[in-house]
Amino acid sequence: MTGIANERDADDGRSTDFEQLPGTETETKTDTRRPARRTFVKGAAIAGVSAIGLSSNAAASGSYTQYDGEYRHVVNVVEAGADNTGNRSITPVLNRLRNDNTLFYFPPGRYAMDSQFRFTKFDNVAFVGNDATLVPANYYNFDGPQYRLFRLGTLSRPGKKLRFEGFTVDQTAKDTGIRTIDTVVTDRLDVEDVRVKGEHDSGTMGPARFDVIGSNGTGRVVGFKAPDGGKNADDTPHAGKTSSRGPIGILANGTAGELMFRRCHVGGFPGSGLYACNGPGKIIVHGGVYRNSTSASIRIGGADSVVRWPTVEIDDVDEKYPSHRGIRVERGDVTIKGAAIRVSDPSPSNHAISVLSNCESAWIENTTIEMSGNDVNHGIVVSPGAGETTIARTNITHNAAGGYPLWLRSSNNTDRVHCEYLSIDGEAGDASGLRDGIRCERPNVRFAACEVDQRGRDGVKRNAIVSTSEDLSVWNMTLRASHFPIVELGSNSSYLEVDAESYSGREAACLYDQSHKISIRNSRLVNGVRDLGSWSLELSSNTTS
Structure with a gap:
């Protein structure tokens, strides 16, 4: 398929049919150091060390109190040393605090990130923002793999339960387009109210990837919004370095369980809007707005998958790649109910x-x-x-x-x-x-x-x-x-x-x-x-x- 190639999983070297990368990714951090970190953080919590912002019970604070009782620990990342003024990267702090059965709370503020936060084989972890804005570094100043802010689980080391909600991602500065979140979980995924502001303009992987690989696993992505779309690769720092047209809006090509996208908003991306068709599981698209993506604004497949009540609009096409289909149905059994599709700027294959x-x-x-x-x-x-x-x-x-x-x-x-x-x-x-x-x-x-x-x-x-x-x-x-x-x-x-x-x-x-x-x-x-x-x-x- 055009624009789709092999994404290498850094943990086991296997290639999976996900998305064309600008280059071969090499992780500089290995898993051998992480067990010691987890042991330290857990031990500190048991010992009652408060300097890193851990407590054995959820404190009454802002937007995470509704999850009282679901996590053994709550970390206020600012109290733990993260800068919420946008002047220093928070990734080193997150690396230090990495721990299972933990909710990481982000108070109001701006949180700079200039390298990837990577957490695999976790169990029951949450990242909850309260008027929190993530600010990625310029592509040229991003350290290590220049593709993601949060890499949470991989195919060989998936997480179990994950919650990620309440963040704005400020990509309005030049060359700051980056994947906000990349997830692979087995049991449960909850993503809610994440908004990406600004056009994805660096040529790297698109804003999000979500996969629930356990056959009995479930996931819900509610209110994930990337309305400003992405640039064609030819107009980014990766011009001439990749065969890909450019980023996909939301990728979900390996789900074996059930994964719902509700009230999401995806603007025009050069490599499909929502691309969720190659896994054996069930995909549900419930409402939302999908506009002007090359290949298709919604590309769906799977077992008994459903697209219900979305708004799909094509009113501005990429002249280099004029094919912009509304809904593209492939693989498995798919039902479309109540869709509203408007094509006002067509070219010959904009079905x-x-x-x-x-x-x-x-x-x-x-x-x-x-x-x-x-x-x-x-x-x-x-x-x-x-x-x-x-x-x-x-x-x-x-x-x-x-x-x-x-x-x-x-x-x-x-x-x-x-x-x-x-x-x-x-x-x-x-x-x-x-x-x-x-x-x-x-x-x-x-x-x-x-x-x-x-x-x-x-x-x-x-x-x-x-x-x-x-x-x-x-x-x-x-x-x-x-x-x-x-x-x-x-x-x-x-x-x-x-x-x-x-x-x-x-x-x-x-x-x-x-x-x-x-x-x-x-x-x-x-x-x-x-x-x-x-x-x-x-x-x-x-x-x-």
């Missing part, structure tokens, strides 16, 4: 929804799609190898310069596509000859109680439905078009109780010589049928006015 060939099944329901702009584009595109697909109670308004609101691409795959209460309207053009409301090139497709209205922009010739395959079933469908409502070039198609009319006074249906075994019954076919040589045609109980 609103793409169902890819390695998707086992897809269900799209109660979704609204609006397409406009001066280029050819398509609404929902189902790829040739995609499994069973259902589209229900969905509206597509297509006002682009050309293209198909619904395109079922050419395939021998007989997994059913079923559309029910689908409404397609708008006034599209006919650029590049792509002028059909529904382009059906796939066998075993069913339409029930649907409506298609293709008036055409400035009087251009648009068809309502064109079939080139076999075993199409159309029932109780209203078809209106400026050219032909029905065009048949396939076989074994059945039309029952259809109401079809051409705005230009043409026949309701046009059948070509390659079409055969077409049945149209109990239908209203205004001006009848134009038959250009089809064979085994059945017309029964139809009216022509």
Whole structure:
């Protein structure tokens, strides 16, 4: 896949399909020193040493008191020596305080970081900010691996339970774009109210990676916001040094458990917005705003994964990499419910929804799609190898310069596509000859109680439905078009109780010589049928006015 390569896990040297790095990462710190640190901090807490800010019970202070009883220790990082004026890096203090079963509390202030804080194989750790702002150093002044602020768990040494919440990350200074948090946990992940301010402009890995690798593990990422997006790698310090387009907004490609993203906001990134499709687990996207990312603003897969009620918008594309799809469905079984997708700055592959060939099944329901702009584009595109697909109670308004609101691409795959209460309207053009409301090139497709209205922009010739395959079933469908409502070039198609009319006074249906075994019954076919040589045609109980 473009922009995706191998990210090396520094603990075991294994490569995993995550994200293209600017270079090979080499950790300068090893795990051999950490057990001694943990022992020291734990021992100090037992001994009641207060100079490092540890206590055996949670103190009543600010935003963390709701977690009383969940952690054996609470560390006020400022009392423990961390500078909250933004003048000195806090990473050395965090390294000294690293400990299990501990909540690290960040009082109000600005916390500079000029090197990575790395904590692996931890158990029950929390980082809680109260009006706390993290300030990363300039890329050129960042010590050690220049990719992350917090690396919490790795594939070979994952953590168990992690909480991270209540931080603003100030990346408004030049060349300060960096991954805020990189997590690998087995049991439980809670991330909440983290906002990244400023464009990710250093060319390194994007703002966040979250993976719950335990099959029974659960995670929730609530209110993670990176609305300012990221720069293309060519416009960063890594220009010419990487094959990657640039950072991904949120990466979650190794989840085996269940991971929810709720009310997140991801701006335009050159390497996808939310990329969560390669793990075997369940991904849930609940609400949120996803905008203008290359490849896809939401790229999702997994077992019984769900995208419900997000807002997806494409109104500003990267001219170097113009493909900006709304939702890209791949792998496993995925349901999309209540999505609102608006594409107003399209280029030829900015489909609103793409169902890819390695998707086992897809269900799209109660979704609204609006397409406009001066280029050819398509609404929902189902790829040739995609499994069973259902589209229900969905509206597509297509006002682009050309293209198909619904395109079922050419395939021998007989997994059913079923559309029910689908409404397609708008006034599209006919650029590049792509002028059909529904382009059906796939066998075993069913339409029930649907409506298609293709008036055409400035009087251009648009068809309502064109079939080139076999075993199409159309029932109780209203078809209106400026050219032909029905065009048949396939076989074994059945039309029952259809109401079809051409705005230009043409026949309701046009059948070509390659079409055969077409049945149209109990239908209203205004001006009848134009038959250009089809064979085994059945017309029964139809009216022509």
